Structures are given as C-alpha cells and as structure tokens.
Amino acid sequence: MTTALFVKANNRLESVSGKLYEAFLESYKASNPHDTVVELDLFQEHLPYLGDVMINGNFKSAQGMELNLEEKSEHDIVARHLDQFIAADKVVMAFPLWNLTVPAVLHTYLDYMHHPRKTFKYTAEGLVGLLPDKKVALLNARGGVYAEGDSSEMAVSFVKNHLNVFGITDIKTVVIEGHNQFPDQREAIIEKGLLQATQTARSF
Numbered sequence: 001m002t003t004a005l006f007v008k009a010n011n012r013l014e015s016v017s018g019k020l021y022e023a024f025l026e027s028y029k030a031s032n033p034h035d036t037v038v039e040l041d042l043f044q045e046h047l048p049y050l051g052d053v054m055i056n057g058n059f060k061s062a063q064g065m066e067l068n069l070e071e072k073s074e075h076d077i078v079a080r081h082l083d084q085f086i087a088a089d090k091v092v093m094a095f096p097l098w099n100l101t102v103p104a105v106l107h108t109y110l111d112y113m114h115h116p117r118k119t120f121k122y123t124a125e126g127l128v129g130l131l132p133d134k135k136v137a138l139l140n141a142r143g144g145v146y147a148e149g150d151s152s153e154m155a156v157s158f159v160k161n162h163l164n165v166f167g168i169t170d171i172k173t174v175v176i177e178g179h180n181q182f183p184d185q186r187e188a189i190i191e192k193g194l195l196q197a198t199q200t201a202r203s204f
C-alpha cells in the first residue's frame with residue numbers, strides 16, 4: 001500500500017498555493033484511489049521552534065538518557081512528524097513565497113526532519129542521505145518572476161536543499177509565478193499552473 005503525505009504550509013483563504021494543493025490532491029486521489037492519503041496542515045499544528053529544549057531532548061533521546069517533561073513534550077512532537085515523513089512513500093509540499101522564503105512553519109517542520117541515522121548519516125566523504133527512494137512534489141506560488149538559480153528565491157531552492165541532504169532527488173516542481181507582477185495575465189497564469197498541477201499529479 002502506497003502512502004502519500006500532503007503537507008500544506010499556508011492558512012490564507014483563496015491562496016494560490018492552497019489552490020495548487022487542492023488541484024494536486026484531487027487529481028492524485030482520482031488517479032490513485034487505493035493509496036493512503038494523509039493530510040498535514042502545518043498551521044493547524046503546534047510546532048515549537050528548534051532551540052535549546054528541543055536540541056537537548058533530541059540529543060538525550062539519541063543517547064538513551066532521561067528527558068525532562070519539557071524536553072519530552074517537544075521531542076515527542078518532532079518524533080511524530082519525523083516518523084510520519086519517513087513512513088510516507090511520497091510527499092507533496094505546498095507553500096507560498098513569502099518575503100523571499102518559506103512560511104516559518106515550514107522552516108520549523110524541515111528542522112524536525114534533520115536526524116542523524118534516520119534521514120542522513122555522516123561519512124568520511126560527507127553527509128549521505130538515507131531516504132533516496134522517496135518521491136516528492138513541490139507546489140509553490142510566487143507573485144514575481146524569478147530566473148532559474150536566482151539567489152534571492154529562497155523557497156523552492158531552500159526546500160530542495162533540505163531534501164537533498166536526506167538523499168531525495170526525485171523531485172517534481174510546479175510553480176505558479178508572476179501573477180502579481182503581471183496582473184492583466186493573472187487568471188491565465190494561475191489557470192495554466194493549476195492545469196500543470198493536475199497533470200503532474202496523475203503520473204506522480
């Protein structure tokens with residue numbers, strides 16, 4: 001049984017990245033009626049920031065040491081999300097470009113995914129990712145147009161860099177861009193991107 005995890009990082013009503021999410025989800029479900037589809041709305045979750053308590057909890061847990069209540073509480077949240085991500089055969093992530101990067105909830109979620117021995121390991125040759133078989137689709141909306149490799153775009157590139165650490169290279173990307181920069185073409189740009197999401201989901 002294939003499990004697909006759908007992660008949404010936007011709580012704005014009528015958001016373009018939310019529309020991408022819905023279009024992809026509907027198409028994916030129609031094409032894969034027997035898959036297990038799990039939805040994770042990051043804005044509905046309690047996601048404490050990576051900091052001293054969480055770092056200590058993760059360290060102590062890895063060493064088999066006893067965690068205090070606060071550390072255990074944060075560590076349990078991290079472990080639940082990490083295990084869910086690892087268990088998924090496919091992961092779909094939908095997010096907007098906000099202030100040149102991803103919403104903070106997605107940054108925090110990605111912090112949780114960094115776990116030596118679970119998602120990557122250290123070797124003499126450098127980091128080796130441990131999830132090479134996972135397929136990922138990234139769905140992003142951004143109001144302006146960004147050239148490939150533009151260093152000021154730190155959302156899609158940011159998420160891809162994280163995934164590469166985990167050995168994930170099978171990454172499909174659907175981006176809707178320029179609908180704020182070219183308001184006269186807004187509807188057509190969005191419609192084209194949603195169609196692309198629907199088509200990409202069919203073969204994902």
Ligand SMILES: Cc1cc2nc3c(=O)[nH]c(=O)nc-3n(C[C@H](O)[C@H](O)[C@H](O)COP(=O)(O)O)c2cc1C
Nearest residue numbers: 012015016017018096097098099100141142143144
């Ligand atoms: C708080 C905020 C920050 C934004 N920052 C950028 C930005 O840095 N670059 C850009 O091209 N568009 C930016 N936009 C426009 C969004 O990328 C655009 O609305 C896009 O559709 C993604 O947001 P949505 O999924 O909520 O619609 C920003 C929008 C908001 C609300």
